[in-house]
Amino acid sequence: MIIQALYERYEQLIRNPKSKISPMYSSMGKISFVLVISATGELLNIVDIREVDGKRRKASAINIPEQGSRSSGIKPFFLSDKPEYLLGYHAIANVANASATDTKKVVDARRKYEACVELHRDILHKVEDDGAKAILAFFSHWNIETVREHPKLQNFIDDLDKGLDCNMVFRLDEDTDGYLHEREAVKTCWIRYMESKKASSELIGQCLITGKAGEPIAQTHEIKIKGVRGAQSSGAALVSFNVDSFLSYGKKQSFNAPVSKTAAFGYTTALNHMLESDTNTITGIGDMTVVFWAGASPFGEDMERIVVNAFNQNRAIALENKATDQIMDVIKRVQQGKNLTEDMLSIKETPFYVLGLSPNMARISVRMFWQGHFGQMLENLNAHSADMDIAGLKDYRAETPPIYRIMEETRRVSIEGKKVGEGSPPGLGGAVLRAIVQGNAYPHALYMSIVNRIHVDGIVNQLRVGIIKAYWSRYARLNNNLQLEGALSVSINEESKDVGYRLGRAFAVLEKVQIESVGDNKLNATIKDKYFASAATRPLAVFTFLFKNLTNHHLKKMRSNGNGGLAVTYDILYQKILKGIYPIPTTLNQQEQGLFILGYYHQKQQLFTSKKQQAEPISIQEKDHQQSSNSEEA
């Protein structure tokens, strides 16, 4: 499933020369400097290849010989490494007066350098190639005693002393366009070296990813997964057996799950490749990092972009490919429920994958995995936006509210209208994403936290109401509850007899009466600020009290102010809404509370837009925060 799909992805990318995926025995590395050496091994120059990103300089990603993980101890890498290893460089300026820890650093650098030299001699000593010879000559010339005084290093001493992102590679002076590790002879001998290491596996068996028997099995999965937010920055493992209780049948490390070395390389490389790319990955949904990818298809890249955009609107990625028109056509047809033509079917039936990863220190755990077709993905996205659709936003259907916006609504809001306090529970974002991608019911915890937030802060905005509506729409559809489904509409449904919905509408009318009678900007707090939560939970007590003590008074005031006509209109409206739902229930259950909020929102939407001739529909969040802080349209 997951690892198999990732391995397929690797095979697919390796066939595509544009993909820049690392071939076997190489990996992507972040490189800052190039050491240019002559054929006789002199260090001629150092070239800074960092990309300038605003004020900061960012190391460039290039393919380098495969690097395993380096947790502790000394382990040199081939032809690409930190200055400690390649040059024996240390950050201690004054060795004579160094403290004990500093002396240790100097000694460490020497030992690292020596290990590095040994590795290169070991691999390259028999190679008949100018590059290989130049490297060996370089190591025999290099004097690590005077490394800090070397003239070519002086420009970069500051950067090197900071020690961050200082990885280096070599280039032979005469090769102007390629690095030393890219020379054919060097590559071949590296591959031969790795092959000999690979064949020396202790265990030969059936690979559980490819199913091939007689494969050398990886004892550990060397390449770590990088780019999962919250995991260790040096990379974490998706497959690991790092404590005893994970082992069984007396097997060691990854022999507990026989994955061939080839497959282990392939799936990690493919996953790292996608985690690097903006078009495959989104973060910010709880603690989860989500990776999307499409199966083999000429339009795969565009599909990935479309889906990523749907989840992540604050950073829209341009669609450049000509194929996009064709995909857009498919999207439109899927939305409208039309049939697809033959050639569109291949687009619709392209496999599509969604993988949600969450960090757990040195390990990565799978929060969710979905595999299906691109067409299903579109249908599910479409169902999500239709469920969330609510009057008040210009064109909600065209876009799906991104998950991070949905999650933000579950957070506490300060008086200034800013989101404060802790983020939403880390597991919730994943559950919401799963509901959207799979078309399942939304998590109940999402609904409850929205209702609770409304009870506490009284902010009723489109998104919140949309979430409530979406929750119950989907619930009703999945449970074939036609009556409930009918009660949930995009804009006001005057036919609905649902008690909660009607009470919500009635409450909006009472609020309107209060505002009209007192006049704009004269109220510090409306009945909504004081009674909304209790009206939604214990309506009988609140409505009886409000109508007797406040609303009658307000209506009287309106009449005395010469607004008698309006008073009658509102009174009739109020009675009409409540007609048929007497007696008012003592309490409302969770579902009715949700519908109460929906009814309130719809009615308010209608009352306010009709007054302003729909010139200014109540807008989302920003506006509503303003309302709440300015005492609710008072």
Add this chain to the structure above:
Amino acid sequence: MGYGIRLRVWGDYACFTRPEMKAERVSYDVITPSAARGILESIHWKPAIRWVIDRIHVLKPIQFETIRRNEVEGIISARNVQQAMDGKPITLAQIVTEERQQRATLMLKQVAYVIEAHFEMTDAAGAEDSPEKHYNIFLRRARKGQCFQQPYLGCREFPASFELVEVEEAIHSYAYTDVAEKDLGWMLWDIDFNNEMTPHFFRANMRCGVIEVPRSKGGGEPLL
């Protein structure tokens, strides 16, 4: 093969852990043949017989759910237990607060399968063991709901309910009757306990909700 049986098993949750995702557990899409064998063995098993799974019917849609929970990371060494049994003063306790490991599980929910299987007689069968005898013991026990240990769906904490599917009874309600073919990838077939516990894998292909399990000797015996 003669005496085939069919057993319906179901439960609220199941986790047929993929070996590669054992640390942060991820379940296979459906029950594995070895897990199915375990269920049959907990109802009736004797050294004289060996269960072989023939076919697995998937009755409900494949659905996942995640949980995260605390477990311990250490294991108590067998040597220490042996020494403790010999009367040496050794601490066997595990201190939960010091050995905590938080682990996630991506598990299946609402599962139901029909397991089709048969058994073969082993070398351990004596003169008093006949296939008829064991067949009837199994039928009797399965009809009454008897078991030697609670059968479970992959993990002990996910108990399985079971009932015998009688010979004349048809198997209904496939969630995947209309799906001509669904490739579930390579799946654990069984472990060869006689040969350094080598795991073997097979390509699970679900055709109209039915997975044909390739022929193997099963029951921990060498695989064909």
